[in-house]
Amino acid sequence: MTDRLPHPLRSDASDNRERILDAARALFATEGLKVPMREIARHAGVGPATLYRRFPTKQTLATEAFTDEMRACRAIVDEGRAEPDPWRGFCLVIERTCELHARSRGFTEAFMSTFPDAMDFVAEREYALRSIAELAHRAKDTGHLRPDFVLDDLVMMLMANRGIHTASKAGRVAASRRFAALVIQAFQASPQHSPLPPVARLASAAPGKIT
Amino acid sequence: MTDRLPHPLRSDASDNRERILDAARALFATEGLKVPMREIARHAGVGPATLYRRFPTKQTLATEAFTDEMRACRAIVDEGRAEPDPWRGFCLVIERTCELHARSRGFTEAFMSTFPDAMDFVAEREYALRSIAELAHRAKDTGHLRPDFVLDDLVMMLMANRGIHTASKAGRVAASRRFAALVIQAFQASPQHSPLPPVARLASAAPGKIT
DNA sequence: GCCAAAGTGGACGGGGGCGTCCGTTATCGT
DNA sequence: ACGATAACGGACGCCCCCGTCCACTTTGGC
Secondary structure: OOOOOOOOOOHHHHHHHHHHHHHHHHHHHHHOOOOOHHHHHHHHOOOHHHHHHHOOOHHHHHHHHOHHHHHHHHHHHHHHHHOOOHHHHHHHHHHHHHHHHHHOHHHHHHHOOOOOOOOOHHHHHHHHHHHHHHHHHHHHHOOOEOOOOOHHHHHHHHHHHHHHOOOOOOOHHHHHHHHHHHHHHHHEOOOOOOOOOOOOOOHHHOOOOOO | OOOOOOOOOOHHHHHHHHHHHHHHHHHHHHHOOOOOHHHHHHHHOOOHHHHHHHOOOHHHHHHHHOHHHHHHHHHHHHHHHHOOOHHHHHHHHHHHHHHHHHHOHHHHHHHOOOOOOOOOHHHHHHHHHHHHHHHHHHHHHOOOEOOOOOHHHHHHHHHHHHHHOOOOOOOHHHHHHHHHHHHHHHHEOOOOOOOOOOOOOOHHHOOOOOO
16 A cells, blocks of 8 residues: 655655644544545644645645545446346446435546546546446346446436435435435336437536447 | 616716626626625625615615515415426425525525525515415315425425525536435335425424415 | 715735745665 | 664645624715
């Protein structure tokens, strides 16, 4: 876990670095990305300069702080793809992703890059979306996923899921679980379906064409 | 539309008042409630003092600016309740409400009172929720609405719907339409339902117990 | 036309976040 | 143990928003 850099950090430095990351993780999770840098510094018990020296920009900090979530995200889609029944895998991805995003408000914002337009998460997000696209294709073939499902629907779901976690604090994961279940109901193929209205390009939310 | 007050406003004053309201409506719709008071004043071509004299607080301004939407909201639920088929009325309410909220970002924030904890909208929201609760009850009786639907699900839907409208600008109503259709699918009673996870109290979002 | 009262907007002081500089302090190799 | 040097954090100047005060302008009744 520790970095091996040209100049390995001095002991106190790497100590502070770790405390900064902890503080960032905690505050990003509860307050979102908009939390002031100074507050992270304060919460970590360091001065603003130290924070800025270690992480010149908030993106740097966020990128580092969310590596765990990023890994978890990748693990989720891989696990979903590995599932023998694609529909089951698809549902699994939705459920776990919603929960993951419910646990950290900031991660969702970073993942959606609502924030600064370009973060290092873009590549990961595209990987996830591509994987899920393939999974969705297989799930359609089994007849369990509605045929008019589009990848943008999943992006929409993530954005919607974020909307649930505004101020609540507690009960967020519970809400997300129920939400995920409803979403799955909505995506499930069913005889009583009426066709869905056309998709809308969600602009900044899905920057790169995926397929 | 014009007010009849103890001292009817001078012509230039009521003129400015109207332009302020127009500016507020426009900016609240596109930017949300967080738009600076000064920018509203600038956009209306008046000084900050004028704005503050006419509307001492942002709530005052918002309350006045959103009367139209408020009326529309009430009209929607009344219309839905008047529908002979309760499920059809229920769907209608969802569709139109989502669209209404898609058209003004600020209105959603005000309606949810995400902002200052207490706005004059509380009463209207409670009226709407009560009405929809009754409608939902009837819709369950016809067997079209899933029996485990809870009123909080509707609040959740509104919060989720807000999540969709972050930066997009165009295509918001289209997205909301599709979202509404998916939500209706999710709420529809169906033989292939598995039971939903328990509801989560969405804390500040639904302040009063409705029943 | 005139003038009191209503109305206006520029200007002000306060507060908070931002990113950076620099004198002081702690670390670590010898 | 000691000094070179990495690391620290308080303090600074900048910008933006807030809400209010006040000298000037406009309105409208006579």
